Amino acid sequence: MADPLQQFQINPIVPLEIAGINVSLTNSSLAMIAAAALVTAFMAGSMRGRALVPGRWQSMAEISYEFIANMIRDNVGAEGRPFFPFVLTLFMFILFGNLLGLLPYSFTFTSHIIVTFALALTVFIGVTIIGIVRHGLHFFSFFVPKGVPMAMMPLMVPIEIISYLSRPVSLSIRLFANMMAGHTMMKVFGGFVFILGVFGVAPLIVNVALTAFEVLVAFLQAYVFTVLTCLYLNDAVHLH
């Protein structure tokens, strides 16, 4: 049985090194480029008609636009508008990364902790900077919960700080673990299909169901990542 983790192996396609840093074009980079290109084709290409009555592709692009626009309006409010392109890029990039990973022989870059952690850290640092720029030193009142007796503060403030600092960790691990677990499961059941011979039909059926489930997870995890980003943005913009 093939190693179920082999699918996460990174293979350099074009080895490159600039200023002593390995910047090789790998299967992972290829998947990222494909995701970015497809998102651009989807969002910009389907709007080429600029039809007043949209066709199928244009309708889907508009639905994606309004989905994220509503998400920001509901979770952040009017102040969230400047961050709309970023949040939309984040959502589409993760979503297409997840969905492309479901194609056979492709690579799921969202199943790599370094990628999800980099995205989560970008969100975390960005949100913290926005909070400090907007509220100055007042931003640190965010770590002082309201309506808590003074005696509890030595306990509550560290908890708040730890919970704030753990945001990028939970955000990145949630996406990474979901994608990795799902893909590993699919490979494990795929291995069973060959081992069990005729009875391999059973794991094959499970795999069909798992594939559908993974499509759901691909959407759900992209959504969760984006919604949490919006909530963090809301905290930074409005504090409590």
Place this chain on the structure above:
Amino acid sequence: MPQLDISFYPPQLVWLAITFILLYFAMAKLALPKISAVLEERQDRIENDLTKAEKFKNEAEEILATYEKTVADARSEALGIIKQASQEMAEESTKRHAALSASLAEKAEAAEKQIAGAKSQAISNIASVAAEVAGDATAKLIGVKDIDEGKLEAALADAMKEQKG
């Protein structure tokens, strides 16, 4: 676990940064302005159509109001004309009725007068005829001629009175 192989972190981070930033600018500068322009245009178009529909509706209501007013005016005018006409007719009819009854009364009076004249003439005729007849009869019966006409007439008047009584 290949995810923990640190040697492949730099290329992943570099390519993630490149692709993500490029995608961000593709979205922010290319795709999203297009989509928001189309959405706004559609929104404007819909609002425009709605205000136009509202305008047409108001116009139609105005026309309906004018039409109803015209109909009401015409009806009241017609009622006025009918009323006037019936009044005129009633006046005319009373006038004619009065004229007719006046002329009838006149005619009746004239006829009565005529009848009265005829009657009195007839009565006086009867008296003279009777006197003549009585004179002739007396002459034939008793052979008296040249009877005093005064006496004869008085006798006749007495006889007629007796007859009447």
